[in-house]
Amino acid sequence: xxxxxxxxxxGVPHNKVMIYGLVGSFIFLYLxxxxxxxxxxxxxxxxxxxxxxxxxxxxxxIKHLCSYGLGTGVPSAGMIALGSGVLAALFGxxxxxxxxIVTIILAAIIGAITGLLANHVVRMxxxxxxxxxxxxxxxxxxxxxxxxxxxxxxxEFLGMITGTFTFLGFTVQTYGMSVIGGGVIxxxxxxxAIAIQHAFNACLGPGEKQDRxxxxxxxxxxxxxxxxxxxxxxxxxxxxxxxxxLVSVIGWIYTYKRYIDLSKRDAYAWLDAKPxxxxxxxx
Amino acid sequence: MEEIIFGIGITALAxxxxxxxxxxxxxxxxxxxxxxxxxxxxxxxxxxxxxxxFNKAIAGEPxxxxxxxxxxxxxxxxxxxxxxxxxxxxxLGSALAVFVQGVYATxxxxxxxxxxSKFEQPVYIDILKSMTTVTMAHAFVAIFATVTVCxxxxxALGHPFPLPLLGLVxxxxxxxxxxxxxxxxxxxxxxxxxxxxxxxxxIAASGNIVRYAEAGQRNSIDNGFFSAKLGGPASGICFGLIxxxxxxxxxxxxxxxxxxxxxxxxxxxxxxxxIIDRYIEVWARKTFGPYTTPEEASx
Numbered sequence: 001x002x003x004x005x006x007x008x009x010x011g012v013p014h015n016k017v018m019i020y021g022l023v024g025s026f027i028f029l030y031l032x033x034x035x036x037x038x039x040x041x042x043x044x045x046x047x048x049x050x051x052x053x054x055x056x057x058x059x060x061x062i063k064h065l066c067s068y069g070l071g072t073g074v075p076s077a078g079m080i081a082l083g084s085g086v087l088a089a090l091f092g093x094x095x096x097x098x099x100x101i102v103t104i105i106l107a108a109i110i111g112a113i114t115g116l117l118a119n120h121v122v123r124m125x126x127x128x129x130x131x132x133x134x135x136x137x138x139x140x141x142x143x144x145x146x147x148x149x150x151x152x153x154x155x156e157f158l159g160m161i162t163g164t165f166t167f168l169g170f171t172v173q174t175y176g177m178s179v180i181g182g183g184v185i186x187x188x189x190x191x192x193a194i195a196i197q198h199a200f201n202a203c204l205g206p207g208e209k210q211d212r213x214x215x216x217x218x219x220x221x222x223x224x225x226x227x228x229x230x231x232x233x234x235x236x237x238x239x240x241x242x243x244x245x246l247v248s249v250i251g252w253i254y255t256y257k258r259y260i261d262l263s264k265r266d267a268y269a270w271l272d273a274k275p276x277x278x279x280x281x282x283x
Numbered sequence: 284m285e286e287i288i289f290g291i292g293i294t295a296l297a298x299x300x301x302x303x304x305x306x307x308x309x310x311x312x313x314x315x316x317x318x319x320x321x322x323x324x325x326x327x328x329x330x331x332x333x334x335x336x337f338n339k340a341i342a343g344e345p346x347x348x349x350x351x352x353x354x355x356x357x358x359x360x361x362x363x364x365x366x367x368x369x370x371x372x373x374x375l376g377s378a379l380a381v382f383v384q385g386v387y388a389t390x391x392x393x394x395x396x397x398x399x400s401k402f403e404q405p406v407y408i409d410i411l412k413s414m415t416t417v418t419m420a421h422a423f424v425a426i427f428a429t430v431t432v433c434x435x436x437x438x439a440l441g442h443p444f445p446l447p448l449l450g451l452v453x454x455x456x457x458x459x460x461x462x463x464x465x466x467x468x469x470x471x472x473x474x475x476x477x478x479x480x481x482x483x484x485x486i487a488a489s490g491n492i493v494r495y496a497e498a499g500q501r502n503s504i505d506n507g508f509f510s511a512k513l514g515g516p517a518s519g520i521c522f523g524l525i526x527x528x529x530x531x532x533x534x535x536x537x538x539x540x541x542x543x544x545x546x547x548x549x550x551x552x553x554x555x556x557x558i559i560d561r562y563i564e565v566w567a568r569k570t571f572g573p574y575t576t577p578e579e580a581s582x
Contacts, residue, residue: 078342078346181445182360182364183448183451184357184447186447190349193350194346194387198387198391201340203394203395203398205395207397207400213394220387220390234360259390260393267393267405267406268404270405273409274405275335276500
């Protein structure tokens, strides 16, 4: 039993959202690089903001892809995005200062191959498939890279596989206590995969409005940032993590309130403890 | 020998915790009409059946629980890395994961319902207030029990995976167990009590779910009572058995033939269960018979 997926028309054109998302997240990722010039990774939260910008773009892409009637395919779109993205992000992270550029190019290649396979081998024949999966892979890669950067303060691979723990007063470097070695990357993967698909999955229907869907995408991004900020207390200096936590909480409260206001605007009625009102046409 | 007895004890404890987790998970997802029952709850207003049932669609259950449990485990791991006592760390991690679950539930209900404005389905915020908290409570039990199972595997049985990765794997398994075992009780029967038993869901009845209760109008707390009685325990047995057999075969047969013993026993367990399932299915078909015509269905 599939539910017909309908999307609202109008709003900001998709290409505009894409350019804002791509350029914004790219700049935010490079801002985290300034951490190397600071005493502590105070700018780590920009990684999270890069993820938020990418998620807003990704939600709009999923809306375009899924308007071809992929009802139950909405969550799978999120999974394939992050699945292709995590590969690109981890490989890209090994290239030092070039990380964001290499990650984006590699993700585009992986996404295009996935799209071509889906259209020509699996024969799904959806016109927007190749371009959408390319975009989604880039979004997934930026999300993983951004949130991982937020957790450990750097987008370089060495920082992601080196953690420290204190044993008998000595600080020892280990792989086991790092973002990748500790498995935190798995948490980041799931946070991104659910956040990217939730906005459209939650708002689909004939009354879908772009501003409400994208606001929800930003809300999901900030919510993911809150949890990553809490995890980052295990990796980076307390004040840097605290700053990241405050930025995430403020962003989340703002977007959540805005989302509730937009839902109130779009809802048929906003009732508290009232019975069912049968529609005028009758059931 | 002592090691094996210790391992069996941990296995039994993990299986019991998993049974609790499975029961709580299915009750939680049914109160939110997540997974299989969701399509009809979503469809009902489009067919003119405005309802007061909670509709929180956050992906399918397996990915959603993959996130909640991985997040609970990841946060617990981070707290343990900050030298916090494991029990406190697991409680705090699960509580924060439940906060995320609750926020996702509210945004899902508001989004879905606001997008159905064309069909005159209002947003009932009393539903949001009373039912989100109930799902959060059940989700906490499910997440806490599963993260504890993962911690037992990692800490007591020496599983090589880090805690968050185990959380991801077992969270997906938990969601899949609840989705496959418990949901049909609600999605196929409870929603369609107004149809002849065993009739399936004819196209004409699509969206015509039961909207009125014994007294007043049915909401998802009523479905929670129902799920806690049937679907929840079934899911609990399912997930408990999965965790128990998985650990049992590893603990007991790992030393046999350099690890191959555990793999062979795993295959044998799957075959035994496949035979049992087939037997039950054939027995049920013979005993209750296929649905043919309404006259014969009365027996």
